[in-house]
Amino acid sequence: MKQWMLERNRYFDSVFLMRISSELEKLDGIAQAVVAMATPVNVGNLMASGYDLKREGALQPADLIIAIDAASDEAYAAAQETLDRLLAGGTDAGPGNATTGPLASTLAEALTIDPEANLALISVPGLHAAREARLALRHGLHVMLFSDNVSIEDEVALKDEAVERGLLMMGPDCGTAILNGAALGFANVCRRGTIGIVGASGTGIQEISSLIHQWGGGLSQAIGTGGRDLSKAVDGRMTRFGIRALGDDPETEVIVVVSKTPSPSVAEKVLTTLEATDKPGVVHFIGARATRYSEAVDITASLADAARAALDKAGIRTDDAPKHVDASLKTVGPAGNPDPGTGRAIGFFCGGTLCQETWSILHAAGHDVASNVAGLPDVKVHAETQVAGHVMWDLGDDVFTMGKPHPMIEPSLRDDRIAAAGEDPTVRLVLADCVIGYGAHENPSGSLASAARTALAAARSDGRELIIIASVTGTDLDPQDLRRQRAILKEAGVYVEASNAEAARLASELLKGGGA
């Protein structure tokens, strides 16, 4: 049914009306809708479409014609209503009316929108990552490069260029940083303070920064460098630059450096650089023994010890910092009961550094333990191989994560294995980490707790004693809340330790006590 009406002397721009016509035609029961000014061309077209416009007398180009071919009176009325609304303009969410914020697809373009931007956070595919990082540096931006699959050559070139320009080049493969109190990538919410961290290890930074926060301290900055920074080839370029930057930073009173086991010559350079800042320093290289490097610089044996030493140098008392979170742990342990019996320990970790630390502590205590991140070649095992004795698995290993999300984001890789460990009569002790904070799973303890329940029930029904020990890396300010995450684990019968290192030490004692 073709109907039309006229509104005399009501002018709208033709393009505005074309959009309205197309909106009306989307309505049910509307075969055609033409809302147009009565120009000779439009009048001619409408007459040709079967609308008899002659009956209204002379039409002027300033007159608005509304011509609608509706299937029913209801459809016509609905179209009228929509028309009135659209003609009134305003903020109706028609196509394209949603405001999504300024759109930009390149760095250069983004800088036209926010010329004050000071950091590029890059996580594009590795193939393009180095190029974007280079462009960002040349635009004067500090860079955090989360992407991996960047060549060593590119990494060295990027870091050289960054140092030349006085800019941070955090990465490639840098997952964690805290700048000006803001958590970047996988990081925890910590209060601000006087301790600065430079780290070539993401979970290492997370563990130390979280413990500093838990034990009453705060952070000035935490600078990530990417896991390869202390290799011979990269030569600690960004670690040394980061140390100098914190050395110059008046807010930073103590500098902590953390890395997986570095190349020895690079380690020496890093220590020299740290000493040259004239600020108290704490260094933790995974697997290294505790020593006093100089009057101002201490090397610690664990991540937790690094946090304690930093707090101590910053003048924050840590005497009250509990080693054991769980009071029930008094009933287990070397001098306690129950008898742990015999059997092996198996660990499942989301954080590579946490796994390496656990392996190192067990190894240093004289246990024969294998790992895919072991610091010794003869006990270093390939992921997914069968190991008969004690073994600590870093589930972040590419072999495990092939085609799957990292277990820190989606912990089912860890949880399935823990649940299955309950069925294995050779396993007496299970170790796990639980990393919270930005970037991590929204409730990693929840799924770990249910896996633990399954495992414990399986062991119990088989008449075996199974001990599960875990620690939670994070703070009470994290979205997942440290206290809640610990409570969830305890409720499931998991022994929760104050730090990853305490968990490893407890495991070591239990294994010794049991005569393993």
Next chain:
Amino acid sequence: MSRHTPTAALFNAQLRVINLGLSSFAETLKDGHVPVLDLDWRPPAGGDPELIQRIDALRNETENAWISAIQSANETAIEHMLAAEPHIVGIGIARDVVPGMTDGMVLHAGPPIEWDAMCGPMRGAVMGGLIYENAALTPDEAARLAASGDIAFDPCHHHSAVGPMAGVMTASMPVWIIENVTEGNRAYCTLNEGLGKVLRYGAYGDEVIARLRWMESELAPILSKAIQAHGPIDLRSLIAQALQMGDEGHNRNRAGTSLLIRELAPHLVRLDIPSDAIARTFEFLHSNDHFFLNLTMPAGKCALDAAANIPGSSLVTVMARNGTEFGIRLSGTGNRWFTAPAPIVDGLYLPGFSSEDAAPDIGDSAITETAGYGGFAMAAAPAIVQFVGGTPQLALDTTRRMRTITLAESRAYQIPAMGFRGTPTGIDVLHVAESGIVPAINTGIAHKEPGIGMVGAGLVTPPFSLFADAANALASLLDQSQIHEEVQ
């Protein structure tokens, strides 16, 4: 001292982040109230690794700027462009004033094309042009003549001219003569016929031919006399005013047309010509909001011609479509055309028409965007924001995005809503090829069949391959000249 290092500056400033890649990282920062701009990141150069390498090889080794050969060529080119002052100096007959124009020649829009490959509206316009020239009496005869090989087809752009839509210009047609008074070069364009069934949309019926003849016999002589009486009209100033009155100089020319009428009105009235004829002139101008388009186009053309043929320059000097192909030219690659199939316009349609009826993109009118207005000045034209999605914000975004791919901002053409910043001017093909951001072009839509006319208007996305091909060609030329220098 430490206060002045970039890290000290960072530690003492509000962290402001540009996020490339995983959006969850941006969300985290937003949760922490850190200002973050989450890029709609795409692989550079359309994901073509060889092209990225070629483009990067043209970069200065320490900055994001191009190598000096390109940089200095572009500085020269853009200065010619920005300094251009187009004036209307008169109206002439094409055969008398357009360089190389002869009887038996038909100029058309876009890159070179022969009859066999022409789309419907282009053929219709050619047929109409031949009838208008009395070279054929009927459309059939005109079509046979056009196919015979006796007609010389040539792009307007090869004759310092531009034409909207089909852009057909024949020897007897009156044309605007626009002079860039800075350098003395001239550009030409026919007079706009109005909307509906018109030659430029491929209509060739009796009314079309009759109107063209009236334009030749009455309109053009009258306007010509009025311009003589007025003296040269500063077109740059008129365009600048029109942009501040809601025009963008391509799809909206209502303000510009009005301004032109105001300029000419007293001189028209004083002409010793019967008032009927003067009234018909006024009526015609008043009825045609796009009359001014045929002036914004040659104004752009003479500015861009002044910037053409500068070796090493990556400035785009021509974007034009013939309804079959989209073509561009660069300053640094001379007269070479880079072409790709013309796309369909994403647009809004006049009553009774739909995208089914649309011909592929056609016309030289993208010269306006090439010159730094049209779609590039979208933010100046709130009345037509429906073309870019419906909100004034999207119009602002459209203009802003063009800043990424342009070399400069106009000194004459300003946008009130952007704090009177100049329009983004001078497309750098390397920036387009690198970013994948293609020029935003506003345009009309012709019916695909000859003889029907305009069916809508909208936004066209030029094919990315044009810019990739042109960037590659420029890189090759620069390689060769370098090798040449080394041999010497």
